[in-house]
Amino acid sequence: MTVTCRKATESDVDSLYDIIQSYAEKGIMLPRSKEALGRHIDTFVIAEYEGRFVGCGSLFRLGQDLVEIRSLGVTDGYKGQGIGRKIVSFLTEEAKANRIPKIMALTYEVAFFEKNGFTVVPKEIFPEKVWTDCVHCKKQNNCDEIAVMKRLD
Template identity: 65%
Template sequence: MPAVVTCRAAVLEDVEPLYQMIAGYAEQGIMLPRSREALQRQLRHFVVAEIDNELVGCGSLCQLGKDLVEIRSLGISDGHKGQGIGSKLVDTLLEHAAARKLPKVMALTYEVSFFKKNGFEVVDTSIFPEKVWTDCVHCPKQHCCDEIAVLKVIAV
């Protein structure tokens, strides 16, 4: 019998497991690190996935413009990848974007096939000046970014 995955809003008790998960991805160079303090400040933007009360995935939304939001910090713990948890998190984040009347949802990713499977299309990063001037300008990979931009326009 497959495990039941529940997605919910993050709470204060999730900060440490979120920090550990994101730090693991950051050590691999595939996610930007987040401090515990930053996670506490941004907690209301995070959703988590649980199986039997264990945090097994996370993701967040960051508003970049009046009609644009970015999926950030999307990750799944080792041993739980390939079970549809990432897609469930993305669906939850898309619902949150729609509820906030934000029709454009983007991400920068190395997992293009995952996002295509979830209805996103590859686009040129230059169409997101909000992202470039908000975050990319401070990123160490600014001039050699190898992430791919993806976008999904949703009904709001």
């Protein structure tokens, strides 16, 4: 199976919205409006298989030395085939190219991130995340996601 990753374009907004919304409805990803996706389209990467959208992820800058992998998802029927790993690798290389030394994520899939070189860390070390997204989350005071981080320097 040959999956390719590429930077997202405006024409990908509907596909991004659909996959993110499917995860958000399960309570495992923050929802994103189509307008917000359009405004931040330059942060997204798309995974494709035979020209079909099969996954996505975003690399969002939280500070000078920190980026977050977010909105990472794989479409139903394609999970467990290494697509998430390819997306994380693509985003990690992008962070390295921009000389950003730390990459983090909040996740329920700790084992997946550990296989990709991340380690569990306390959420409290990321106040940048709290003030950008967590303040808008309904789980703000009862967050059950696990923070993971990978140093790239």
